[in-house]
Amino acid sequence: MVSKQILEDIDNSSAIRAMFIEGKALAKKVGEENVYDFSLGNPCTPVPKAYTQAMLDIIRTEDSLSLHGYMDNTGYPQVRKAVADSLNRRFSTNFDTGNIIMTVGAAGAINVILKVLFDPGDELMVFAPYFTEYRNYCGNWRGVLSVVEPDYETFLPDFEDMERKMSPKTKAVIINNPVNPSGVVYSEETIQRIAGILEQKQQEYGHEIYIISDEPYRELVYDGKTTPFLTNYYKNTFVTYSFSKSLSIPGERIGYMVVPSEMADFDTVFQGLAIANRITGFINAPALMQKAVARCLEEKTDVAFYDRNRKRIYEELTRLGFSCVKPEGTFYMFMKSPEADEKKFVDAAKRHHIMLVNGTTFACPGYVRLAYCVPYDMIERSLPAFEALAKEYGL
Amino acid sequence: MVSKQILEDIDNSSAIRAMFIEGKALAKKVGEENVYDFSLGNPCTPVPKAYTQAMLDIIRTEDSLSLHGYMDNTGYPQVRKAVADSLNRRFSTNFDTGNIIMTVGAAGAINVILKVLFDPGDELMVFAPYFTEYRNYCGNWRGVLSVVEPDYETFLPDFEDMERKMSPKTKAVIINNPVNPSGVVYSEETIQRIAGILEQKQQEYGHEIYIISDEPYRELVYDGKTTPFLTNYYKNTFVTYSFSKSLSIPGERIGYMVVPSEMADFDTVFQGLAIANRITGFINAPALMQKAVARCLEEKTDVAFYDRNRKRIYEELTRLGFSCVKPEGTFYMFMKSPEADEKKFVDAAKRHHIMLVNGTTFACPGYVRLAYCVPYDMIERSLPAFEALAKEYGL
Numbered sequence: 001m002v003s004k005q006i007l008e009d010i011d012n013s014s015a016i017r018a019m020f021i022e023g024k025a026l027a028k029k030v031g032e033e034n035v036y037d038f039s040l041g042n043p044c045t046p047v048p049k050a051y052t053q054a055m056l057d058i059i060r061t062e063d064s065l066s067l068h069g070y071m072d073n074t075g076y077p078q079v080r081k082a083v084a085d086s087l088n089r090r091f092s093t094n095f096d097t098g099n100i101i102m103t104v105g106a107a108g109a110i111n112v113i114l115k116v117l118f119d120p121g122d123e124l125m126v127f128a129p130y131f132t133e134y135r136n137y138c139g140n141w142r143g144v145l146s147v148v149e150p151d152y153e154t155f156l157p158d159f160e161d162m163e164r165k166m167s168p169k170t171k172a173v174i175i176n177n178p179v180n181p182s183g184v185v186y187s188e189e190t191i192q193r194i195a196g197i198l199e200q201k202q203q204e205y206g207h208e209i210y211i212i213s214d215e216p217y218r219e220l221v222y223d224g225k226t227t228p229f230l231t232n233y234y235k236n237t238f239v240t241y242s243f244s245k246s247l248s249i250p251g252e253r254i255g256y257m258v259v260p261s262e263m264a265d266f267d268t269v270f271q272g273l274a275i276a277n278r279i280t281g282f283i284n285a286p287a288l289m290q291k292a293v294a295r296c297l298e299e300k301t302d303v304a305f306y307d308r309n310r311k312r313i314y315e316e317l318t319r320l321g322f323s324c325v326k327p328e329g330t331f332y333m334f335m336k337s338p339e340a341d342e343k344k345f346v347d348a349a350k351r352h353h354i355m356l357v358n359g360t361t362f363a364c365p366g367y368v369r370l371a372y373c374v375p376y377d378m379i380e381r382s383l384p385a386f387e388a389l390a391k392e393y394g395l
Numbered sequence: 396m397v398s399k400q401i402l403e404d405i406d407n408s409s410a411i412r413a414m415f416i417e418g419k420a421l422a423k424k425v426g427e428e429n430v431y432d433f434s435l436g437n438p439c440t441p442v443p444k445a446y447t448q449a450m451l452d453i454i455r456t457e458d459s460l461s462l463h464g465y466m467d468n469t470g471y472p473q474v475r476k477a478v479a480d481s482l483n484r485r486f487s488t489n490f491d492t493g494n495i496i497m498t499v500g501a502a503g504a505i506n507v508i509l510k511v512l513f514d515p516g517d518e519l520m521v522f523a524p525y526f527t528e529y530r531n532y533c534g535n536w537r538g539v540l541s542v543v544e545p546d547y548e549t550f551l552p553d554f555e556d557m558e559r560k561m562s563p564k565t566k567a568v569i570i571n572n573p574v575n576p577s578g579v580v581y582s583e584e585t586i587q588r589i590a591g592i593l594e595q596k597q598q599e600y601g602h603e604i605y606i607i608s609d610e611p612y613r614e615l616v617y618d619g620k621t622t623p624f625l626t627n628y629y630k631n632t633f634v635t636y637s638f639s640k641s642l643s644i645p646g647e648r649i650g651y652m653v654v655p656s657e658m659a660d661f662d663t664v665f666q667g668l669a670i671a672n673r674i675t676g677f678i679n680a681p682a683l684m685q686k687a688v689a690r691c692l693e694e695k696t697d698v699a700f701y702d703r704n705r706k707r708i709y710e711e712l713t714r715l716g717f718s719c720v721k722p723e724g725t726f727y728m729f730m731k732s733p734e735a736d737e738k739k740f741v742d743a744a745k746r747h748h749i750m751l752v753n754g755t756t757f758a759c760p761g762y763v764r765l766a767y768c769v770p771y772d773m774i775e776r777s778l779p780a781f782e783a784l785a786k787e788y789g790l
């Protein structure tokens with residue numbers, strides 16, 4: 001008696017979560033220290049002390065009834081102002097309170113945006129390999145996903161394929177920069193190329209096409225790279241952000257979206273978003289967490305920790321003969337499967353107690369994802385297992 | 396370029412919120428003490444000290460990385476177990492961890508359930524007057540709302556109308572007990588009558604019909620009344636609950652749902668709910684708040700405070716000649732408009748600085764709702780304004 005859609009959703013249920021659960025079960029059998037779980041993007045750098053202190057200070061000093069009470073569905077004005085100011089300082093933008101909506105994480109923000117934009121049958125474009133949940137978010141609002149192939153040399157979008165797959169039904173394009181799962185960072189040139197195609201198609205079709213720039217990994221970039229801030233390149237851009245990675249608090253579901261004033265029909269869109277945030281059931285971003293993150297907007301996670309992991313795993317696996325996409329951001333590495341059916345490779349790795357996620361999950365068969373947001377010593381301990389795996393494949 | 400549905404949603408946007416915002420604007424003009432805002436169901440009894448202490452203790456003693464990290468999408472197992480145990484103690488039920496999912500409030504829970512149950516065109520039955528957001532939640536999942544008329548003597552459902560409006564498309568029925576906005580409490584007899592009709596219709600149609608028992612006001616009952624716990628009367632029942640009212644923390648978005656093991660297709664339904672909680676964008680109920688409420692499950696709000704307000708406003712307005720539905724639960728009172736078009740009456744009240752919500756919002760024209768979750772002295776101060784209003788209508 002359940003819906004047809006949820007039956008499909010159950011069938012396609014996240015391979016990531018499944019692998020994480022299998023890893024936990026395996027750990028019970030063979031001991032935690034003998035399982036090398038690279039499945040889940042769960043941050044492992046410490047929660048900044050400033051965040052813990054902010055919560056304690058707020059709880060101790062503010063009136064509890066108003067602290068935990070309803071506020072405007074878009075969030076506390078002073079929190080939204082603080083977010084706007086912080087973005088302006090960092091990205092030379094010109095946002096104010098009225099451009100920010102506090103949200104239940106980036107996942108909440110994307111669903112609210114899709115609810116506002118999508119009629120059934122409208123198309124959402126994503127670039128493979130893409131974060132698998134985008135397909136589900138699109139399905140919630142009866143949209144149709146349109147998947148652009150990557151250039152398999154650079155793992156940037158195949159721009160010709162992008163132009164081919166644009167249609168008058170294309171309502172929005174999700175850019176996830178830095179990219180989960182490939183670890184690639186889109187340069188300014190790449191962003192300009194995408195924006196150029198969209199500008200041209202907007203003219204051709206005579207209607208707006210929106211970018212949703214999903215940036216939970218914004219600060220997780222290496223080797224001095226930077227991620228362009230999308231509203232500076234394309235005016236019909238929503239930015240979605242989560243504090244899950246920067247503050248290591250994914251369980252708290254706190255993030256925000258940015259809606260630039262230059263956007264077409266700004267007033268209607270913003271009003272729609274405020275209402276959609278309520279009627280989707282989110283109501284508002286959790287109250288205490290709004291106030292706590294507002295005091296930690298310039299806090300940074302320990303990027304050096306992930307960088308050390310990144311270098312070690314990339315160098316060692318490359319040395320063992322695996323073909324890896326060099327990660328420039330996020331805490332993920334994409335690796336070519338030594339056999340065409342990467343699901344078999346994932347199974348082989350599992351026999352060595354290495355938990356990976358198959359690339360089919362990200363619409364990129366033939367590859368696997370490693371999440372290296374793990375203790376450094378787990379990487380060290382995993383290397384003999386990877387060596388045995390490489391030998392098994394004659395690398 | 397926004398969706399057709401959100402344009403409708405903007406048009407129908409909550410009169411409750413609108414009135415609340417108007418009240419704030421009016422307060423700026425004439426002074427806060429001269430506005431009598433009965434529009435919003437914002438709890439005003441103190442947050443229990445135990446809750447504040449629980450947060451502080453948890454933040455101080457638990458490892459911050461695991462405290463704020465991902466957990467299973469259904470919530471922390473120990474929290475779910477504590478909720479099950481508490482329900483079992485209070486309602487002679489027999490729940491375990493596997494029957495509870497922690498949710499982003501009751502609003503989140505209802506949306507997750509509807510996503511799991513509803514194909515486009517399926518019908519959701521509600522009893523007028525009903526909480527206006529049910530229509531929006533139903534629309535999110537492309538369901539069709541079917542509204543049952545009240546018996547205008549008792550403000551219980553008109554059971555004949557209910558039977559008439561059942562159809563093979565009826566997938567679920569929402570029961571909100573105690574009722575927002577009427578303040579009525581359904582007795583065991585009423586629940587048995589509804590359950591009886593549904594049992595018969597299940598047989599007739601040859602498929603399940605689910606009850607969603609939405610109980611954010613469960614503890615807010617007066618004069619020794621109690622609310623029957625629905626899973627004890629009808630096995631295909633989901634219970635949704637929010638801590639917003641019992642702990643006065645509506646801004647924190649924390650609640651749960653109960654899924655009894657006796658439900659048809661339990662395993663599929665439960666798996667669907669766990670996945671839906673993730674892919675709707677909620678992911679999981681906020682982590683710290685899960686742990687904090689688990690320590691306050693038997694905490695009660697100050698019912699006596701609301702009871703004092705209830706008695707005063709019911710007695711005074713009745714004395715002035717207004718016709719009121721005697722509230723037995725919640726912190727709302729439903730009152731008959733002295734003129735047929737209650738929107739005009741709401742405007743007249745506004746001229747006396749009294750903010751009410753029109754009954755059309757709750758599919759019950761000709762009535763208005765008063766939220767008496769306000770400081771007692773505001774009620775006292777409002778009485779001369781009500782008296783002038785009564786005079787204006789020749790009562």
